[in-house]
Amino acid sequence: MSSDQLQGYKKTLNSPYTGIKGWIDSRLPLIRMMEAEYLKFPVPKSLNYFWSFGGIAMFCLIGLILTGIFLGFHYKPSAEDAFDSVERIMRDVSFGWLIRYLHANLVSFFFIATFIHIFRALYFGSYKAPRELVYIFGLTMFMLMMATAFLGYTLPWGQMSYWGATVITNLFSAIPVVGDAILQLLLGDFTVGDSAVNRFYVLHWLLAFAIVGLVVFHVITLHMTGSNNPTGSEPQSWDETVSFHPYVTIKDLNAALFFFIIMAFILFYYPNILGHSDNYIKANPMITPAHIVPEWYFLPFYAILRAIPDKLGGVIAMFSSILALGLLPWLDTSKVRSCLFRPIWRYCVLLFAVNFLVLMYVGGKPAEDIYVLISRIGTAYWFLFIFVLAPLVGFLETPRQPLTITNYLQSKKA
Amino acid sequence: MRKALLAFFLFFSFNSYGAGAKIEIPKYDWSWKGFFGTYDRASAQRGLKVYREVCAGCHSMNYLAYRNLGDLGFSEDHIKAIAAEHLILDGPDDEGEMFERDGIPSDQFANPYPNVQAARAANNGAYPPDLSLIVKARPKGADYVKALLLGYVDPPEDMKVPKGQHYNKYMAGNLIAMTSPLSDGLVDYDDGTESSMDQMTTDVTTFLAWAAEPSLEDRKKMGLKVILFLIVLFALAYISKQQIWRDIKH
Numbered sequence: 001m002s003s004d005q006l007q008g009y010k011k012t013l014n015s016p017y018t019g020i021k022g023w024i025d026s027r028l029p030l031i032r033m034m035e036a037e038y039l040k041f042p043v044p045k046s047l048n049y050f051w052s053f054g055g056i057a058m059f060c061l062i063g064l065i066l067t068g069i070f071l072g073f074h075y076k077p078s079a080e081d082a083f084d085s086v087e088r089i090m091r092d093v094s095f096g097w098l099i100r101y102l103h104a105n106l107v108s109f110f111f112i113a114t115f116i117h118i119f120r121a122l123y124f125g126s127y128k129a130p131r132e133l134v135y136i137f138g139l140t141m142f143m144l145m146m147a148t149a150f151l152g153y154t155l156p157w158g159q160m161s162y163w164g165a166t167v168i169t170n171l172f173s174a175i176p177v178v179g180d181a182i183l184q185l186l187l188g189d190f191t192v193g194d195s196a197v198n199r200f201y202v203l204h205w206l207l208a209f210a211i212v213g214l215v216v217f218h219v220i221t222l223h224m225t226g227s228n229n230p231t232g233s234e235p236q237s238w239d240e241t242v243s244f245h246p247y248v249t250i251k252d253l254n255a256a257l258f259f260f261i262i263m264a265f266i267l268f269y270y271p272n273i274l275g276h277s278d279n280y281i282k283a284n285p286m287i288t289p290a291h292i293v294p295e296w297y298f299l300p301f302y303a304i305l306r307a308i309p310d311k312l313g314g315v316i317a318m319f320s321s322i323l324a325l326g327l328l329p330w331l332d333t334s335k336v337r338s339c340l341f342r343p344i345w346r347y348c349v350l351l352f353a354v355n356f357l358v359l360m361y362v363g364g365k366p367a368e369d370i371y372v373l374i375s376r377i378g379t380a381y382w383f384l385f386i387f388v389l390a391p392l393v394g395f396l397e398t399p400r401q402p403l404t405i406t407n408y409l410q411s412k413k414a
Numbered sequence: 415m416r417k418a419l420l421a422f423f424l425f426f427s428f429n430s431y432g433a434g435a436k437i438e439i440p441k442y443d444w445s446w447k448g449f450f451g452t453y454d455r456a457s458a459q460r461g462l463k464v465y466r467e468v469c470a471g472c473h474s475m476n477y478l479a480y481r482n483l484g485d486l487g488f489s490e491d492h493i494k495a496i497a498a499e500h501l502i503l504d505g506p507d508d509e510g511e512m513f514e515r516d517g518i519p520s521d522q523f524a525n526p527y528p529n530v531q532a533a534r535a536a537n538n539g540a541y542p543p544d545l546s547l548i549v550k551a552r553p554k555g556a557d558y559v560k561a562l563l564l565g566y567v568d569p570p571e572d573m574k575v576p577k578g579q580h581y582n583k584y585m586a587g588n589l590i591a592m593t594s595p596l597s598d599g600l601v602d603y604d605d606g607t608e609s610s611m612d613q614m615t616t617d618v619t620t621f622l623a624w625a626a627e628p629s630l631e632d633r634k635k636m637g638l639k640v641i642l643f644l645i646v647l648f649a650l651a652y653i654s655k656q657q658i659w660r661d662i663k664h
Contacts, residue, residue, distance in 0.1 A: 045662060087477050087547075090629065097629040098636070242662060250655045257648040264644060268637025269449065272550065280551035280626075281543075290586065409663060 037223050042241035043248050044229035046405045050120040051227065052255030053113045058215065059256055060110035065208060067103040075155065077201035079194040082157035083282040101271040107149050108274045109263045111297035114142060115356075122328075122349050125337030126228040132329040134225065137218040139326050144211050146298065151204040153295055157197060158279030163292045165192045165200070171305075174312040191285070231408045232337025240405040291366070299363030300356050304382065306367055307375040317379060324386045331386060333394030336402055344397040348389045355381050437584055439554040439561050442616070446623060449638065452631050453624045455487045456605065461621025462486065464601050464614050466496075469545060472537060472592075475523035477546035478625055485628055486621075493519050500524035538578040540591035549619070549626040556623045558584065563615040566594035 015025035015032060025031040074093050076085040089096035118138070121127050127135035154165040169186060173179040188195030226235070235241045242248065266273060274296060278289045294302050301318050308314040339346035359378040365371040403411060445454035462483070465475070480497035484490070497517035502524060505512035517524060526542075527533035534541050552558045561584040569581035569588075579589040596618075601609045624630075 084477075091477060091482075097633065101633075246658050247662065250651065250658050254648070254651050254655050257644055257651055261641060261644045261648060264637065264641050268633055268640065271633070277551055277553050277555070280547045 037244075039243065039245045041223065041244040042235065042238065043227050043244055044235050044405055045240055045242050046229045046231060046408055047227065047248070047251075048230055049251075049255050050116065050124070051229075052252045053117040053120065055252040056256050056259050057110060057113040057117055059260075060106050060113055061211065061215070063106045064103060064110065065212070067099050067106065068205075068208065070099045071103055072205070075201075077155070077198045079157060079197055079283070082155060082197055086156045101267055104275060105263060105267045105271060107152065108266075108295075108297065109259070110145070111149070113259070114145065115297075118142065119353055122352065123339045123346075124228055124230055125232050125332075125334075125339070127329045128232075128332060128337050129329065130225045131222070131228060134218060134221040135329060136326050137214055137221060139322060141211050141214045141218065143322055144207050144214065146301075148204055148207040148211065149295065149297065151200045151207065154200050155197065155204065156279060157283045159281040159283055159287070159289050160276045160279040160292070162192060162283035162285065163289055164294055165196065167292055168294070169196075171311075171315045174315045176312070193285075228337065229405060230338060230340060231403050231405055232341070233402050233404050233408075235405055293364055296360070296364070299361075300359035301363070303359040303363035303375040304379045306363070307372065307379040321379075321382055324383065328386060328390060331390040333391050334397070334399060335394075336399040338402060341400040341402045342393075342397060343399070345389075345393045348385060348393060351381070352385050355385075437586070439557050439584060442557055442560055444556055444623070445620065446630055449634060451634065453486070454620055457617045457620040458486045458624050459488070459621075460601075460603055460605070460607060460613075461617035461619070463603065464596070464618040465545070465621055467601055468595050469618065470523075470526060472526055472533070472542040473545045474525040474527070474542075475546050475625065476525065476544050478523045479519070480517060480521055480523065481519040482628065486624065490519070497521060503528075538591060540578075542592070545622055545625065547626045549623045551626075556619050559622060560615045560619045562590075563594075563596060563618070564611060 013026075013029075015022045015029070017025050017031065021031060071089065074085060074089045074096065076082060086100065089100050091097075093099075121135060121138070150164075150168060154161040169183060169192060172183045172186065175182060184190060186196075186199070187193070188199055229235075276293065276295075293299075301321065304321050305314040305318040308317045334342060334345065336342055339349055355378050359375060359382075362371045362375045362378065444451070445457065446452060465473075480493050483493050483496065488496070497519050500517040500521075500523075501514045502517045502521050503512055504515050507513055527536065530541060549555045549559055554561075562582060565582040565584035566580065567583055569575050573581065573588075575581050575589065579591060580593055581588055582590045596611055596614050598611055599609050601614060603609050607613060
């Protein structure tokens, strides 16, 4: 490299700012990065409100971490003290009831936002090239979210915490050969007990911050490709985009406020409606609740687990239901991204969403004949959708020519 | 291993819930329901009396302290007097001995039994559950608690009630170890209210509902403010959004 080239290269590293801002930015290029990625970042004009749920999920995550820190100040992770320390938070810590109810309800709304966010990715083909990694980081986060939520639910050490933990951790014993060893390592004991609460507390924190780390990767990969939009067509010019700020920030703020008004209604008037009354009974290894059910957001996966009449098979089906979704970018053979232009696949995706809700419903029902049958049909469709319909429909259907962003906006007006 | 098997069994069969007829719990009208609902103080105070004179013989109230009764409108002196009626085990003192003393407002509610085993021994092997959270720990909450207290009726003719058990039409499985704890006129109310079964069950349930969720009133009050604030903020954000997007063709 000649000296001129070197000087030229170095110049590109110079901060565009002056003064203190320039001093910091030339040493730590964070200001320039934030400006490029969060102020000027071009976003397709045609986004609808489905695109607000990623931001909403992030607000939920931040809320969970903040309330989690304050809960952590007062919570005691031991079989002896956990339940009592939660009651102390509810009764004696100032605004403790608010912090705890926020934490407990934010999780549910985090899942609602995430479910909608994933549906958006499926319906508008956001998982397809070049956004495969955005999608895969997203699914990874979703799995960590489920692990974190499960661990968190065990911490109050109520009856449902204890028995839920017993049932779910026992799934690991289904793994051939090493299952029992893994289970003991996880529990630090032969059964769920004092050392398990202690470990679960540490892992709950650890995984929460692992999610934060993955958010960074999710966002970096997203910003390499830019957002998808309802047409699935890439913006052709600056005219088809708006800058992230203020256009998207104000739009997402609207959506988030609406979402949090609904959440506030549940939080302040029905704070326990999404929980289970048995969890207000202290854990008791001698008494089994009549009806062990996981939290509502696990129910679709619980239904898949129970659909298979074999323990190991059920566990494999449950985990692979999400892992298989990660293959969708390669299994979907269509060149067209958005369901707006895919006459057959559109109904497959909508049916997938309905099927998800049906699985959620049967997952909360006792394992009786009819519910087991429905959960089997639902599970079959889940895998049929990924492994058969995704490749097949791409060949069979004749998609419409996707509109450009400009044409789409015009057609919407008309 | 036994646990693993048990969990496995539970997991794939986990239904004992669907067995038997579904029990309909009646719905009652409670003072704390709705957006502006608050605990009826007079009722809760009477309920405390029912608890102390009847329930407290067997049921503990571990998460309540006497000082908490201030929330129900008892004066400080009254609370001191209530606390002082109970003996609290304290210690060890400087000689290493445990000793009993009169209760003070900062004490937790005195427990009727020194431990679970003593409670079981005194009750035919059945453990009277702690009542501090009972209203939140049952699916239909307050409705269930009141219904259960009123649910002691004659068993169906074809049903044999085992010794030490009692028939109750709202209990899961219809058998309960507790006898009907209340009867008309059992408690002598200080405010002259007639202590009918209906009145006493309402009062004690109101007291228990407060004990389970003492923050309910603060929560509802704050909720109203928060939601109103968010609605105003939403309106402002909506106007801003319209302004900002005004010149964008979309």
